[in-house]
Amino acid sequence: MQKEYNLSKNQKIIFDLIDKSGGPMKAYSILFNVQKKGIKAPLQVYRALDKLVEIGKIHKIESRNAFIACQNSSCQISKATAFSICESCENVSEISNSKLSKYLSNFSDNSGMKYSKYNLEFFGLCKKCKSK
């Protein structure tokens, strides 16, 4: 189980926004949405995002420069993330598949490198977009 953190004021505002949005959000779109709550500067957003990523409440979708709330309540999962991304509608969901995560967490090759973390992004067309 995830350790419970007490989010600070800005962290909570920003986490709630991302969480309620149900999808990935970009930093400046977050900024725009929280300005009425007194968060005025990019740095305030990025600081909260950094912390939220660090504690695993959100993940960064690297290929999209966007942030999504963790949908995986039970996890070591900021160190082991997988997403599916629709290239048409840009819908993103977190993949939680224990076989996949076991396979990747245990992956090792002959490089002598010990992997402590991974991020996997799958791309394709979601059900809806496929049938258009």
Add this chain to the structure above:
Amino acid sequence: MQKEYNLSKNQKIIFDLIDKSGGPMKAYSILFNVQKKGIKAPLQVYRALDKLVEIGKIHKIESRNAFIACQNSSCQISKATAFSICESCENVSEISNSKLSKYLSNFSDNSGMKYSKYNLEFFGLCKKCKSK
């Protein structure tokens, strides 16, 4: 085997630079390095990068906003990429492991989504950095 493309002038200059560097390069560092060859504007770099990514001669390391030459001469591999990244020295190498690529290319879940592409980034400490 990869289809052979005739690279254009700018594409060739930029590919050669990245390839010779042996590691990931960032767009503006590329720009700096090719200015003496007459490539003056970011857009010229990004256009060549886009094309080189498209044809699989280079890959983008999403978590680093950097580009690396494909080290995998035989492949369908711009659609199936995996990298190991040292979080200390930032060394990056392309993983070519047929079991891994088979496993991921065949991966499917219950989302109804057909995956046509993936990108996987492993993080950790490389041999050298581990022993420091």
Add this chain to the structure above:
DNA sequence: AACGTTATGTAATAATATAACATTTATAAG
């Protein structure tokens, strides 16, 4: 209360990437 740590506020700027438009070069079809 004093201390160290974490979070906040603010301004400025760095780093990454794209839009819009004009022109040139390469490729293929007639």
Add this chain to the structure above:
DNA sequence: CTTATAAATGTTATATTATTACATAACGTT
């Protein structure tokens, strides 16, 4: 070989994403 089309180039401006630097405030511990 010439016309049409697609691909690449050149150039300016601007949009988007992210960090540096510095000052202050709040929180948690002893």
